[in-house]
Amino acid sequence: MKKQLLKLITGSFILMxxxxxxxxxxxxxxxxxxxxxxxxxxxxxxxxxxxxxxxQTWNFGSITGTAGNPSVCVAPSSTPQGANFPNANISFNSxxxxxxxxxxxxxSAYQNYGNVTSTGVIxxxxxxxxxxxxxxxxxxxxxxxxxxxxxxxxxxWYRTGTTTVTADGYGTLIIxxxxxxxxxxxxxxxxxxxxxxxxxxxxxxxxxxxxxMWYADxxxxxxxxxxTLTTSGSSSSSGGFYLTNxxxxxxxxxxxxxxxxxxxxASDQIKLDFTLSQNKNVEVxxxxxxxxxxxxxxxxxxxxxxxxxxxxISTLPKGIYFAQILLEGNIAQTKRFVVSK
Numbered sequence: 001m002k003k004q005l006l007k008l009i010t011g012s013f014i015l016m017x018x019x020x021x022x023x024x025x026x027x028x029x030x031x032x033x034x035x036x037x038x039x040x041x042x043x044x045x046x047x048x049x050x051x052x053x054x055x056q057t058w059n060f061g062s063i064t065g066t067a068g069n070p071s072v073c074v075a076p077s078s079t080p081q082g083a084n085f086p087n088a089n090i091s092f093n094s095x096x097x098x099x100x101x102x103x104x105x106x107x108s109a110y111q112n113y114g115n116v117t118s119t120g121v122i123x124x125x126x127x128x129x130x131x132x133x134x135x136x137x138x139x140x141x142x143x144x145x146x147x148x149x150x151x152x153x154x155x156x157w158y159r160t161g162t163t164t165v166t167a168d169g170y171g172t173l174i175i176x177x178x179x180x181x182x183x184x185x186x187x188x189x190x191x192x193x194x195x196x197x198x199x200x201x202x203x204x205x206x207x208x209x210x211x212x213m214w215y216a217d218x219x220x221x222x223x224x225x226x227x228t229l230t231t232s233g234s235s236s237s238s239g240g241f242y243l244t245n246x247x248x249x250x251x252x253x254x255x256x257x258x259x260x261x262x263x264x265x266a267s268d269q270i271k272l273d274f275t276l277s278q279n280k281n282v283e284v285x286x287x288x289x290x291x292x293x294x295x296x297x298x299x300x301x302x303x304x305x306x307x308x309x310x311x312x313i314s315t316l317p318k319g320i321y322f323a324q325i326l327l328e329g330n331i332a333q334t335k336r337f338v339v340s341k
Contacts, residue, residue, distance in 0.1 A: 030217030161192020
């Protein structure tokens with residue numbers, strides 16, 4: 001996998017001043033994973049998360065690690081154990097290892113509904129875990145209880161816990177694969193326990209996962225993370241990861257301006273007007289309010305200057321939708337529109 005070590009380029013006072021006041025917001029449209037997308041990560045040892053607060057620069061450009069196999073977002077119905085997770089609408093095959101994570105995306109939350117381990121242990125949540133809630137921005141916080149039971153080694157295990165999620169900072173993130181602005185840092189703390197009756201002998205294992213994750217709206221996955229997992233108060237493990245390829249996460253926005261949708265609301269057709277500073281390959285994707293990608297899309301060779309795309313939406317039910325423009329395959333802008341009948 002390609003890795004490139006980048007240094008932070010210090011801009012003018014005006015640029016730094018504007019960045020310091022840009023408080024980003026994580027949205028369902030920009031964060032929820034989309035079926036068909038693939039993410040590749042580089043695993044690292046633990047790295048210190050740095051300071052919390054506004055307008056931070058987290059410089060992890062010198063961390064090293066091992067590139068892993070891609071993680072692919074698929075429909076649960078396409079996986080071997082998808083029927084055990086009827087409420088999930090997406091699944092991740094973790095690097096082709098036989099491990100699957102089952103999740104649900106909606107306009108209000110990104111939730112964990114369970115997983116299947118590489119050894120075949122099936123873990124469906126009876127009470128899902130809210131991984132993120134939307135919209136989410138600096139100083140937002142919540143605590144969510146969750147529960148799951150599973151059979152392992154012939155015994156039934158019960159896992160219960162709480163997850164506390166806090167947006168404790170925002171700013172610029174530097175990793176070996178790129179520099180990303182308008183990043184929100186999430187402090188993610190899981191406190192939970194496993195309990196089992198081993199033939200009349202009750203047994204309990206406690207866990208504390210203290211993790212920091214960095215997100216930028218539009219990436220649909222965490223860009224980097226560092227964690228420490230403590231088991232039964234003493235034994236611990238730690239590590240981290242970063243997104244191996246961040247090309248287009250940030251800089252693609254500079255090529256597009258004056259993006260507008262009309263009429264809005266609409267019933268039969270919409271027009272998208274936008275201006276490009278260079279010729280670019282353009283793709284428009286439509287999503288419903290759950291963040292699900294629709295079959296309605298458009299591709300064209302965008303030219304420098306004003307561009308107009310007209311799309312037929314007559315088959316879409318009444319509701320709220322999002323039109324996302326990609327340049328050269330990278331997300332550039334997203335706009336909300338309403339279909340009325």
